[in-house]
Amino acid sequence: MAEFTLRSYQEEVVERALKRENIIIWLPTGGGKTRAAVYVAKKHLETTANAKVMVLVNKVHLVDQHYNKEFNPHLGDSYKLANVSGESEEKDFFGKVVKDKDVIICTAQILYNALFNEEETKHVELSDITLLIIDECHHTNKESAYNKLMRCYVEKKLKGERPLPQILGLTASPGTGGARILENAVKHVLQICANLDSAIVSTKNYVPELKEKVPKPVKTFDIVEKRQADPFGDHLKWMMQLIHDFMNLPPDVKLRECGTQEYEADVVILEHRGVKENNRLLAQCALHLREYNDALLINDTLRMMDAYHSLEEYYNMKLTTAFDGTDFFLLGLFQENQVELRKLATNTLFENPKMGKLESTLLRQFSPSVQSRGILFCKTRKSTHCLNDWVLKNSALKSAGIQAAILTGAGNGMTYMTQNEQADTIRNFRNGTLNLLISTSVAEEGLDIPECNLVVRYGLLTNEIAQQQASGRARASNSQYSVVAQAGGREVRREKMNEYLEELTGQAIAEVQKMNQREFQRKITELQTEAIITSKALENRNTEKRSHYTASNIQLLCRSCFKSVASGSDIKLLDNTHFVNINPEFKKHYKVGGQLTLEKNFEDWEPGCTISCSNGQCNKKWGFQVKYKKVVVLPNMAIKNFALQVTPGERMIVKKWKDVPFTVEDFSFEEYCQEYLGDFLD
Numbered sequence: 001m002a003e004f005t006l007r008s009y010q011e012e013v014v015e016r017a018l019k020r021e022n023i024i025i026w027l028p029t030g031g032g033k034t035r036a037a038v039y040v041a042k043k044h045l046e047t048t049a050n051a052k053v054m055v056l057v058n059k060v061h062l063v064d065q066h067y068n069k070e071f072n073p074h075l076g077d078s079y080k081l082a083n084v085s086g087e088s089e090e091k092d093f094f095g096k097v098v099k100d101k102d103v104i105i106c107t108a109q110i111l112y113n114a115l116f117n118e119e120e121t122k123h124v125e126l127s128d129i130t131l132l133i134i135d136e137c138h139h140t141n142k143e144s145a146y147n148k149l150m151r152c153y154v155e156k157k158l159k160g161e162r163p164l165p166q167i168l169g170l171t172a173s174p175g176t177g178g179a180r181i182l183e184n185a186v187k188h189v190l191q192i193c194a195n196l197d198s199a200i201v202s203t204k205n206y207v208p209e210l211k212e213k214v215p216k217p218v219k220t221f222d223i224v225e226k227r228q229a230d231p232f233g234d235h236l237k238w239m240m241q242l243i244h245d246f247m248n249l250p251p252d253v254k255l256r257e258c259g260t261q262e263y264e265a266d267v268v269i270l271e272h273r274g275v276k277e278n279n280r281l282l283a284q285c286a287l288h289l290r291e292y293n294d295a296l297l298i299n300d301t302l303r304m305m306d307a308y309h310s311l312e313e314y315y316n317m318k319l320t321t322a323f324d325g326t327d328f329f330l331l332g333l334f335q336e337n338q339v340e341l342r343k344l345a346t347n348t349l350f351e352n353p354k355m356g357k358l359e360s361t362l363l364r365q366f367s368p369s370v371q372s373r374g375i376l377f378c379k380t381r382k383s384t385h386c387l388n389d390w391v392l393k394n395s396a397l398k399s400a401g402i403q404a405a406i407l408t409g410a411g412n413g414m415t416y417m418t419q420n421e422q423a424d425t426i427r428n429f430r431n432g433t434l435n436l437l438i439s440t441s442v443a444e445e446g447l448d449i450p451e452c453n454l455v456v457r458y459g460l461l462t463n464e465i466a467q468q469q470a471s472g473r474a475r476a477s478n479s480q481y482s483v484v485a486q487a488g489g490r491e492v493r494r495e496k497m498n499e500y501l502e503e504l505t506g507q508a509i510a511e512v513q514k515m516n517q518r519e520f521q522r523k524i525t526e527l528q529t530e531a532i533i534t535s536k537a538l539e540n541r542n543t544e545k546r547s548h549y550t551a552s553n554i555q556l557l558c559r560s561c562f563k564s565v566a567s568g569s570d571i572k573l574l575d576n577t578h579f580v581n582i583n584p585e586f587k588k589h590y591k592v593g594g595q596l597t598l599e600k601n602f603e604d605w606e607p608g609c610t611i612s613c614s615n616g617q618c619n620k621k622w623g624f625q626v627k628y629k630k631v632v633v634l635p636n637m638a639i640k641n642f643a644l645q646v647t648p649g650e651r652m653i654v655k656k657w658k659d660v661p662f663t664v665e666d667f668s669f670e671e672y673c674q675e676y677l678g679d680f681l682d
Helices: 008-018 033-047 060-075 089-100 108-116 145-159 182-196 207-213 231-247 261-276 280-301 304-318 325-345 353-365 381-393 395-399 419-431 464-471 490-514 517-546 584-589 669-676
Strands: 023-026 053-057 081-084 103-107 131-134 166-171 199-201 218-224 374-377 404-407 436-439 454-458 480-486 555-558 564-567 571-574 578-581 590-595 605-613 621-628 632-637 642-647 650-652
Touching (some): 008 023, 008 199, 023 033, 023 182, 060 419, 081 089, 089 108, 103 108, 108 145, 145 182, 145 517, 182 199, 182 490, 182 517, 231 304, 231 325, 261 280, 261 650, 280 325, 304 325, 353 374, 353 395, 353 454, 353 480, 381 395, 381 404, 404 419, 480 490, 564 584, 564 642, 584 590, 632 669
Parallel strands (some): 023 166, 081 103, 404 436, 454 480
Antiparallel strands (some): 555 564, 571 578, 578 632, 590 605, 642 650
């Protein structure tokens, strides 16, 4: 077993955990929180009869990372470890894994599911665990898996049920929860403590050592003046005005300024209104306006051609979906202006000055003679691809030796990375094959990314937690942290506000730490009791909401053409994951597209082809087929692609199936086979 010791500040923050107290360790990114947790786990295993340590993470890739980098190297020789995620087979007999192993590293959702699974090989009790380590524990709020899990813990604690595991939370940034005054920030920190049933600890005696280990980067605001003229953006706004005139906006609708997040929020509401009022003209125009607004936002941050390509890509997909006069107008408008838009987008006289400032910021740090490593943070996956393309085509950046790659969240679809692609990118960044990551927020926390000389935040409006996490990546000596933004813009104001909120977080934690034990426990118990009561009330309200309508009385309408295509009673919940339509008649309403491929393998099902509306030229995407137990092919429906007709005069839209106002029954394979596959089975 690899021996290891802790730094003095780490020894200080684990002191109470070694006395079996529930604590949250608050240390900055790079301060060695995980190493401290391994140390606590080791001592716990050595001194506790029938010890069972569980390490919870909130992202799949962190399961293997914590196992390979920290826990297995230090504990693997003496103890039995397991790493379990939604992608590993062990999840299917998780209860047995927990019984057989000493240390289990898994996602919070897997443990939460196991608490309610009645199958013996899958079931786990909280009392089976003696030490529960929660990584990035500031996410223990609202309806996160962490918080739902800890509510089970707190409920047992308040009822006096024992034994319960010791809790060890890890965080670099609890944040203020949106609070801007000290009193409310203190309430937020207390709420996090209550959710985790833990006190929060930080170093008091070894601050200089911590600062030496995790130096703060030199921060610069790289400010650029607004471009003098923007004919491309002006032309987009003129086209948007034509759409406003065409759609004959209702008198009570007031849209805010084009090219802002506020305008986007307005047109989202407008599209919902169009669907609910059976006004397809309003709904479709709103969808197209959102694309134009997106192009304006891209134009403000990236190249004009990036904005143009975004629109062009959207309309290329729409060419086969002209359903009525509204579609013909919207498609025609773009086609009539396409040549002019492209011409304006290629005029270098009016290129986005932020790109030039971003170039000079990178060149300040990178050169062929200096070994640098940096992360460029931007808002969207689309932005990462555009910026990567810009870097590849930029001769000055190429001459400076910049070797860039994209890093985005793992998932399914063209714009996501696979787990393996993520791992390869980080490996190449570590060994120096790459020296610049162009990343979304995925690189802010958790991922094992080596220390950087440069962190650039570009076109971002985020909270103080994200800002602290990003800043913590720049921890090489004499590192730089740059904010590239327009003079007087919202990014600068938000960055300044976040600096204040970061200080406020520290003050709030200090206030909580000053409380005497009795007062602290009283407040924590009050908050916990209140949270359980609120949670129960919410649960009852949701149950009532789900039974508000009878499933058979609800009609599902295509979100685009408004055709009624299914009844609520046709929908069943398969494996607690897929909402499938079991009615064979549903086939006549959709057409089958290309094969969907997923990186993961699943126990009982595999993905089939995509499905879309077959009504005329609608082509609205609805979801994909799932092949279940190699026998049954069922359409898996994404509720966001449908509207619900709840009464003859009332429609509603929901983003997620959990919000539908009727009960969806579980899918029964046996009943389905008997009803629909009887002849086949005979």
